[in-house]
Amino acid sequence: MVKMTDLPIKGGFSFDLCTRNQMLLEKGLQMPPFRKTGTTIVGLVFQDGVVLGADTRATEGPIVADKNCEKIHFMASNIYCCGAGTAADTEAVTDMVSSQLQLHRYATGRESRVVTALTLLKSHLFSYQGHVSAALILGGVDVTGPHLHTVYPHGSTDTLPFATMGSGSLAAMSVFESKYREGLTREEGIELVAEAICAGIFNDLGSGSNVDVCVITKGQTEYLRNYQLPNPRTYISSKGYSFVKGQTEVLSTKITPIQPKVETVGGDAMEE
Amino acid sequence: MEFQRMVDGSVSMKDSAKSEISSERTLYPYVTGTSVIGLKYKDGVILASDTAGSYGSTLRYKCVERIKQVGDHTLIGASGEISDFQEIMRYLDELILYDKMWDDGNSLGPKEVHNYLNRIMYNRRNKFNPLWNSLVLGGVKKGQKYLGTVNMIGTHYEDDHLATGFGNHLARPILRSEWREDLTFEEAVKLIEKCLLVLLYRDRSSINKFQIAKITDEGTTIYPPYALKTFWGFSHFQNPSKGAAGTW
Numbered sequence: 001m002v003k004m005t006d007l008p009i010k011g012g013f014s015f016d017l018c019t020r021n022q023m024l025l026e027k028g029l030q031m032p033p034f035r036k037t038g039t040t041i042v043g044l045v046f047q048d049g050v051v052l053g054a055d056t057r058a059t060e061g062p063i064v065a066d067k068n069c070e071k072i073h074f075m076a077s078n079i080y081c082c083g084a085g086t087a088a089d090t091e092a093v094t095d096m097v098s099s100q101l102q103l104h105r106y107a108t109g110r111e112s113r114v115v116t117a118l119t120l121l122k123s124h125l126f127s128y129q130g131h132v133s134a135a136l137i138l139g140g141v142d143v144t145g146p147h148l149h150t151v152y153p154h155g156s157t158d159t160l161p162f163a164t165m166g167s168g169s170l171a172a173m174s175v176f177e178s179k180y181r182e183g184l185t186r187e188e189g190i191e192l193v194a195e196a197i198c199a200g201i202f203n204d205l206g207s208g209s210n211v212d213v214c215v216i217t218k219g220q221t222e223y224l225r226n227y228q229l230p231n232p233r234t235y236i237s238s239k240g241y242s243f244v245k246g247q248t249e250v251l252s253t254k255i256t257p258i259q260p261k262v263e264t265v266g267g268d269a270m271e272e
Numbered sequence: 273m274e275f276q277r278m279v280d281g282s283v284s285m286k287d288s289a290k291s292e293i294s295s296e297r298t299l300y301p302y303v304t305g306t307s308v309i310g311l312k313y314k315d316g317v318i319l320a321s322d323t324a325g326s327y328g329s330t331l332r333y334k335c336v337e338r339i340k341q342v343g344d345h346t347l348i349g350a351s352g353e354i355s356d357f358q359e360i361m362r363y364l365d366e367l368i369l370y371d372k373m374w375d376d377g378n379s380l381g382p383k384e385v386h387n388y389l390n391r392i393m394y395n396r397r398n399k400f401n402p403l404w405n406s407l408v409l410g411g412v413k414k415g416q417k418y419l420g421t422v423n424m425i426g427t428h429y430e431d432d433h434l435a436t437g438f439g440n441h442l443a444r445p446i447l448r449s450e451w452r453e454d455l456t457f458e459e460a461v462k463l464i465e466k467c468l469l470v471l472l473y474r475d476r477s478s479i480n481k482f483q484i485a486k487i488t489d490e491g492t493t494i495y496p497p498y499a500l501k502t503f504w505g506f507s508h509f510q511n512p513s514k515g516a517a518g519t520w
Contacts, residue, residue, distance in 0.1 A: 045508065115516045149516060159516050161508040170441035170474070177470040178446060182506060203445040 013129045040168030040200025040207040041071060041082035043137040044180060045161050046189035049146045049217035050139035053193035054082045055168065055201050056226070057208040064208070070225070072214045076101050076112040077221060079140030080214045081121075084166035085153060086133040093134045097121055114140040114147040118157060126155025135165045141218050168200025168207040175199045190215060194228055201230065297401040301353035303327050305338045306477045307439030308349035309467050310408040311451060312417045312432050313460035316488035317410035319349045320464045322472075323497050324479040331479065339485045339494060343368040346382040346411035347487045347494075351436040352424065353404035360403060363392060382411025382418040386428070394426030406436035412489050435467075438475040443467035457486065469500050 025031075038059040043052045054071035057064055073081045073094035079101070083090025097120045101112045117138055125132055136151040150158045150165060162180050164172040175196040184192065190213055200207040211228040214221070308321040325333030338357070339349040342364045350357040367388060371380050380388075386409045396402050406423040421436065422428040433447040446467050455463065461484060471478050480502065485494040 118516055147516070157516065159508060159512040161506045170438075171445040173474060174442045174445050174467075174470045177473050178466045199445040199449065203441075203448065 012127045013131070038204075038206025039071060039084040039166030040164065040172050040197055040204060041084050041137050041166050042164045042172050042176070042193055042196045042200075043082065043139045043148045043150075043162065044176065044184070044189060044193060045139075045146050045148050046184040046186060048186060049141045049215065050148050051186075051189040051193045052080055052082050052137060052139050052214040052216070053197045054212045055197055055207040056210045056212060057201075057206070058087055059206055067209050068226070070212065072212050072223065074098060075117050075138070076105070076140070078142060078216060079112060079114055079117050079138070080216060080221070080223070081117070081139075082137040082165070084135045089132045089134040090136065093121065093124060093132060094136070096124070111142060112140075113142040113144065114138065114149065115144075118149050118151065121151050122155045122157050125151065125153060130154040137163050137165055139214075139216060141216050146216075164196065164200075166200070166207065168204035171199040171203040172196035186215065186217075190224075190227075198228070198230060297399075298353075298356075298404055301356075301404040303332065303354045304477070305336060305351045305354055305357070306475055307435055307437040307443065307471055308338060308351050308406075308408045309435045309439050309443050309447075309464060309471075310349060310410045310419050310421075310433065311447060311455075311460060311464065312410075312419050312453075313455040313457060314453075315457065316412045316486060317347065317417055317419050318457075318460050318464060318484060318486045319347050319408060319410050320468060320482060320484045321349050321351070322468070322478050323481045323483055324477060325354050326477045329476075331477070334479060334481060335497075337483065337494075339483055341485075341492050341494065342385055342409075343371070344379050344491075345413045345487070346380075346385050346409060347485050347492060348385075349408045349410075349436075349485075351406045356403040356405050357407075360389070360392070360405065360407070364389070379413075381413035381416075382409055382420070383413075385409060385411070386418070386420045386422065390422050390426065390428050393422050393424060393428075397425050408434050408436060411487055415489055438471060438478075439467070442470050442474055446470065465500060469502070472500065472502065 038057065039055060041054045043050060052072055056068045056071065058066035058069040071082055073083055073090070075081050075094060075098045081094050083094060097117055100120055101117055104116060105112055121136060121138065125134065130153045133153050135153055138151060139148045148160055148163060150160060150163045162176045164176060179192055193213055194211050197211045209231055210226045211230070213224040213227040215224070303325050305325055306322065308319060310317060310319045319339050321338045323334060323336050323338065324331060325336040336354060338351065339347060340361055342348050350360070364385065368380060389407065389409065393403060402424040404424050406421065408421050410419045418430065419432065419434055420428060420430040421434045433444070433451050435443045450463055464484065468482050472480055480499045481497045482500065483495065483497045485492065
């Protein structure tokens with residue numbers, strides 16, 4: 001009998017569980033809801049590098065799950081990535097590629113390039129056929145210059161001078177389309193990014209809270225966490241809140257001692 | 273419910289609402305117009321839209337006037353099904369005609385027309401046979417500026433600046449941050465053109481042929497269609513896949 005040679009493990013999506021999943025759905029299984037980031041993320045290229053921006057609200061359906069989450073993820077010291085879509089997916093995918101980039105840096109002895117991160121991300125997302133719901137804006141500066149890319153959940157990418165993603169992307173894009181020009185200075189770039197994120201925060205329900213900005217130039221990266229806080233708590237009592245005894249009116253009092261009700265029916269006393 | 277005589281002589285009941293062959297209610301729109309933007313300025317109200325009538329994903333008609341005058345005091349702009357807009361214009365023209373026939377010196381203002389339109393739209397939706405439109409109504413009567421909207425399910429409200437369809441997502445953020453009470457006509461047109469340009473870039477069913485209409489106490493002017501200048505000269509568009517093979 002001829003022994004079957006071991007076939008190499010193929011990558012890509014494994015369809016083995018699809019029939020079982022379909023059967024479960026038909027039986028009425030409720031999938032747990034994804035925690036989405038319902039986001040506004042933006043990036044633009046200015047004369048010396050790239051500026052990335054993001055809001056800080058993470059939603060679980062109609063509820064705000066995290067008021068101040070971090071959507072700008074570290075990939076390399078010169079490459080950062082904003083993520084929209086399912087929070088777990090964006091975290092996992094950016095962490096994974098960040099580790100792969102570090103190993104690659106050890107192997108090559110060179111600074112990571114943005115296209116490397118891009119290729120790793122897009123090939124991973126494509127092999128999962130869109131089930132890894134991560135929409136990313138990848139930006140960085142390497143030896144070849146400043147780069148800005150968008151990556152979609154199915155694995156396609158764009159190379160753009162300015163980009164927005166997430167539920168607030170239309171509001172942010174309206175700001176970019178009307179105000180972006182080539183050769184912006186650093187201050188103008190940061191201001192435009194903050195304005196676009198604010199448009200998303202105030203006009204989109206899935207985005208909110210604060211503005212995070214990250215400026216990447218050749219040799220230097222500045223991660224400006226909570227660059228703007230346009231949603232402060234406005235109605236805090238300046239006197240503070242104290243709940244003094246007697247503040248609430250007592251209508252009636254009934255005290256029931258519990259001790260006499262407990263009866264021990266033989267047996268050993270409990271150890272310790 | 274009606275009785276139907278079948279071929280073999282037996283009688284069956286046919287529920288017309290459930291009949292697949294002859295539907296007596298609107299199910300989906302066919303020829304559609306995209307966004308309309310409206311805003312109040314110092315002297316009155318401005319409405320703007322493009323002149324496209326799309327048949328699904330085909331740009332079938334490029335000369336559709338989606339902003340029309342209603343009586344002396346109102347302008348109406350429509351997005352959605354064009355045939356339903358034409359029907360609405362028939363209702364409104366009839367309303368204005370009957371009002372004129374009274375010849376009592378009174379004329380219907382934008383508030384009244386809006387209310388009438390509300391009732392029509394809401395009643396049609398209750399019969400599951402909507403007029404598939406989102407409408408913007410703007411007007412001035414006796415110095416009072418009015419800008420309101422009503423859509424196919426009967427939702428209606430007024431504001432200082434309004435948009436339908438994609439305009440809600442792309443134009444309203446700009447208007448929310450840049451609109452002021454005392455815009456002059458030139459400033460208002462510049463602001464509207466800013467919004468129209470963003471819509472041209474980012475709405476697939478819009479075309480570069482726009483119509484602006486203004487209404488003041490003096491009267492109505494619907495300007496002839498014109499095009500906006502677009503900019504495509506970003507250096508990144510020259511050779512986008514140079515550093516990253518496989519990008520668009």
